[in-house]
Amino acid sequence: xxxxxxxxxxxxxxxxxxxxxPILRAFKEAFVEMxxxxxxxxxxxxxxxxxxxxxxxxxxxxxxxxxxxLPVATGARLANHEMLVVAVAGDGDCYGEGGNHLMHAIRRxxxxxxxVHDNQIYGLTKGQASPTSMEEMVTKNQPFGVLSEQLNPMAxxxxxxxxxxxxxxxxxxxxxxxxxxxxxNHKGFSLVDIFQPxxxxxxVNTYAWYSQRVYHIEDDYNPEDRVxxxxxxxxxxxxxxxxxxxxxxxxxxxxxxPVINELTLVKQPVSIEGLKSKLRKTIKEFx
Amino acid sequence: MSRVRxxxxxxxxxxxxxxxxxxxxxxxxxxALDSDSISSHSKELSAIGxxxxxxxxxxxxxxxxxxxxxxxxxxxxxxxxxKIMVNTVATGTVLGMLGLGTDIFxxxxxxxxGKKGEAxxxxxxxxxxxxxxxxxRECLRCEFSTPAIxxxxxxxxxxxxxxxxxxxxxxxFYSAYPMTPSTGIMLYIASKAKEFEVIVEQAEDEIAAINMxxxxxxxxxxxxTGTSGGGFALMVEGLSLAAMxxxxxVIALAQRPGPATGLPTRTEQGxxxxxxxxxxxxxxxxIFAPGTPEQAFLLxxxxxxxxxxxxxxxxxLIDQYLSDxxxxxxxxxxxxxxxxxxxxxxxELEGVKDYKRHFLTDHGISPFARPGTSRHxxxxxxxxxxxxxxxxxxxxxxxxxxxxxxxxKMPLIRSEITPPVFYGNSRPDIILTGWGSTxxxxxxxxxxxxxxxxxxxxxxxxxxxxPSSQELDYLxxxxxxxxxxxxxxxxxxxxxxxxxxxxxxxxTGKINRYxxxxxxxxxxxxxxxxxxx
Numbered sequence: 001x002x003x004x005x006x007x008x009x010x011x012x013x014x015x016x017x018x019x020x021x022p023i024l025r026a027f028k029e030a031f032v033e034m035x036x037x038x039x040x041x042x043x044x045x046x047x048x049x050x051x052x053x054x055x056x057x058x059x060x061x062x063x064x065x066x067x068x069x070l071p072v073a074t075g076a077r078l079a080n081h082e083m084l085v086v087a088v089a090g091d092g093d094c095y096g097e098g099g100n101h102l103m104h105a106i107r108r109x110x111x112x113x114x115x116v117h118d119n120q121i122y123g124l125t126k127g128q129a130s131p132t133s134m135e136e137m138v139t140k141n142q143p144f145g146v147l148s149e150q151l152n153p154m155a156x157x158x159x160x161x162x163x164x165x166x167x168x169x170x171x172x173x174x175x176x177x178x179x180x181x182x183x184x185n186h187k188g189f190s191l192v193d194i195f196q197p198x199x200x201x202x203x204v205n206t207y208a209w210y211s212q213r214v215y216h217i218e219d220d221y222n223p224e225d226r227v228x229x230x231x232x233x234x235x236x237x238x239x240x241x242x243x244x245x246x247x248x249x250x251x252x253x254x255x256x257x258p259v260i261n262e263l264t265l266v267k268q269p270v271s272i273e274g275l276k277s278k279l280r281k282t283i284k285e286f287x
Numbered sequence: 288m289s290r291v292r293x294x295x296x297x298x299x300x301x302x303x304x305x306x307x308x309x310x311x312x313x314x315x316x317x318x319a320l321d322s323d324s325i326s327s328h329s330k331e332l333s334a335i336g337x338x339x340x341x342x343x344x345x346x347x348x349x350x351x352x353x354x355x356x357x358x359x360x361x362x363x364x365x366x367x368x369x370k371i372m373v374n375t376v377a378t379g380t381v382l383g384m385l386g387l388g389t390d391i392f393x394x395x396x397x398x399x400x401g402k403k404g405e406a407x408x409x410x411x412x413x414x415x416x417x418x419x420x421x422x423x424r425e426c427l428r429c430e431f432s433t434p435a436i437x438x439x440x441x442x443x444x445x446x447x448x449x450x451x452x453x454x455x456x457x458x459x460f461y462s463a464y465p466m467t468p469s470t471g472i473m474l475y476i477a478s479k480a481k482e483f484e485v486i487v488e489q490a491e492d493e494i495a496a497i498n499m500x501x502x503x504x505x506x507x508x509x510x511x512t513g514t515s516g517g518g519f520a521l522m523v524e525g526l527s528l529a530a531m532x533x534x535x536x537v538i539a540l541a542q543r544p545g546p547a548t549g550l551p552t553r554t555e556q557g558x559x560x561x562x563x564x565x566x567x568x569x570x571x572x573x574i575f576a577p578g579t580p581e582q583a584f585l586l587x588x589x590x591x592x593x594x595x596x597x598x599x600x601x602x603x604l605i606d607q608y609l610s611d612x613x614x615x616x617x618x619x620x621x622x623x624x625x626x627x628x629x630x631x632x633x634x635e636l637e638g639v640k641d642y643k644r645h646f647l648t649d650h651g652i653s654p655f656a657r658p659g660t661s662r663h664x665x666x667x668x669x670x671x672x673x674x675x676x677x678x679x680x681x682x683x684x685x686x687x688x689x690x691x692x693x694x695x696k697m698p699l700i701r702s703e704i705t706p707p708v709f710y711g712n713s714r715p716d717i718i719l720t721g722w723g724s725t726x727x728x729x730x731x732x733x734x735x736x737x738x739x740x741x742x743x744x745x746x747x748x749x750x751x752x753x754p755s756s757q758e759l760d761y762l763x764x765x766x767x768x769x770x771x772x773x774x775x776x777x778x779x780x781x782x783x784x785x786x787x788x789x790x791x792x793x794x795t796g797k798i799n800r801y802x803x804x805x806x807x808x809x810x811x812x813x814x815x816x817x818x819x820x
Contacts, residue, residue, distance in 0.1 A: 010677055039662045044502065047669070055668075055677050060658035062505055063668040063678070064498065065528050071495040075502025075510065076658075078486050079460060083506070083659035104491040259484045266507040266657055268484055270457035272626040278482060279455055279621055286441040 002037045004028055009057040019170035019196030020049060020117060026173055028057055030180040041084035044073040046098065048090035048124045050117035067097025070105040073112040080266045081111065081254040084184065091118040095131040095151050106162040108253040109188045116153065116191070119198035120205045127201035137204055153193050154233035158226060158246045163188035165229070165246040169195040169214050171207050175242065182244060188252045217243030224248060295323035304434035308727030312809040315431065316384060318377050322347060337428055339380055352428050357421055367414035379415035383422025384429045389415055441616040445609040446471030448580035449539050452587025453511050454483045455624050460503035460510040462488040462496045467551050468610035469513045469541035493518040497525030501534045507630060507657030509591055513539035516558050517548065523565045526600055530570030532667040533645065533692065535594035542606040544803045553803030554608035556723055556776040562602050563751055563785065569689070571697050573601040574751040578726020580614050582748050588624050593703055595629040597696050598655060606776070608805040609724045631656045636663055643674040647687060651695025701752040706759035711743030717819065718765055720794065721774040722747040722782050728806045729774055732815060753789035762790055772796040772818060774811070
């Protein structure tokens, strides 16, 4: 059984009070409680404040490029689908630069668990608007306010029939921890959008702002009702739901790829003799 | 040209009992299924050339003994029952003109059409025989002599050969986005996915394609991607990621004329310096440019070996001409294949207490464990990192890591590179030099010119790191020749520029072609004789 000490990583370089700290703590606690050891999973992250996440705990890590977490995670998962593969991205990372990959990861239903640290701002590059920034928010780079409509990742994911769609809040620790566990235990692709207050650059969506608005989705809510889920996903304003918005049980991509039905690709034996005997037969087809 | 809906298109075939490696200009038999074929190609007829056409179907009559009017449509309808069999009749006709039998053709029809049922097959067989008989009876001008049919040969194109080379190397993952002329590699591997247990994933774009392959490679299997110029432009960011994270990857880059969409279904060798310089930052890479399917098969195998051994990106540079031509062989020598698993095995890792993904070694290569298969953590970063794989900012570590990736590995990689092929006269006055797809055409030119001149060819298929001259002193050979001509299918002699940078050598003459068409034998000879005078 791992302990929190086993998960102690590098010293974080996030600003004091950053919403990433509670996410890191919830993540570590959830993994310890699920009895998952650091060597048993891989985190693929991108670039942004969230990209540093895997360095601040202990795990196999591929800290790749901005926006490209999901393709790397998809390739790794297909190579070894017995390994838990977690993708960590930010709102700019996943909904901006990597938007196309999100759409197609959802379509594939690859068994990757995606956690988006959504602070509704660009932190690493110091305060420009992100796809989830609210309209009219003024930044140094958006002097007339944000003119594009705010992206709603939950509605987008429900529209694409994403097999697990949830939202958490860094300021609601136990709830977030539970959500992380539920997402990890879901067999298909999971998207968890986590409100992560940026105390330095986002003066609109503060801890107070979120705390006043978020509410736990009702116990009697049926997350398998897609139409109801779409309605839930559209809620924004004075009351914003957190919890599992939508889930379904459609088959995962790994389940549907016949060549890995028995063994993962990494476990399939490759020998020159085996290959040559197949090649001799294959080359005959060219005659 | 990509004419999915039909329209004027052509395919050229050359038959010989001697080894041939390129296309020639004069056409002996032109089968014209449309009027454009006559107007565009009849000027290419040889002295004994014949145009096969159907005056009734094309509604045009040509006089002259070089025109052989064959009622292709009528024979197809009467013997096959469907106008779609015009091509079957035409093939039968050509066999009749050449004095060859129809047995092999009928076997091929069975192979291709067998699954459509006996009715379709026998209709086609009748159509073939009708064309064959008509030619035997009516072609007065047919004086072709054909050699006896030899043993069966292998017929293979370069995309299939690259695909086969990947399978032969234990490639387990191929992700790509369809793009002419590289798509054939993906299609071939996909057709063998079940048998060789490979995942072939059509990615949403080329960016995803290279990143997926890198994810799969990092996780522990051999992975590859393939594309053409524009698609590779999108992959460049991922190339740099492969370099920084020291993740092995093989990239097939099938060139076509650019810039931008360019001439999508034509040929060019315009991306050598792009492949060489692509990616931000400084890092090692290997570039192979096979000139034949056989070279492609073996070089793809070598590409996988070097990629994994040195944890670097390796390119297979081909082009549309190679992608769309087919070569015959007696077979491929499987004994030349190599397969070594360069990843750190579980037993190698057993004694390791504190595993570091980017551990500094004398040779620059760090043991590469498979994440999730041992208790060791495998950590890497696109940021500059320390030996553990964690991101750093300090100057000393940065210098150590650049030295490791670039300066320690590079001499070792260079020692793996084999010298160019030297073919022809051993003390030549004239040397043709080229790389990649010009292998065949230069060889034919050397064979012909050898009757009157002391001529040779130097063909480079392992281009970067530039081969050393220790094993074959090509610089001395070039230095002793009176005339050295570089032949390239691009406008700016990219290889000549690379060679000057690497060796200081300058060719005395340059032949460039950048109209998107491959050289025909006569055309190259013409260009060379302009130099020889």
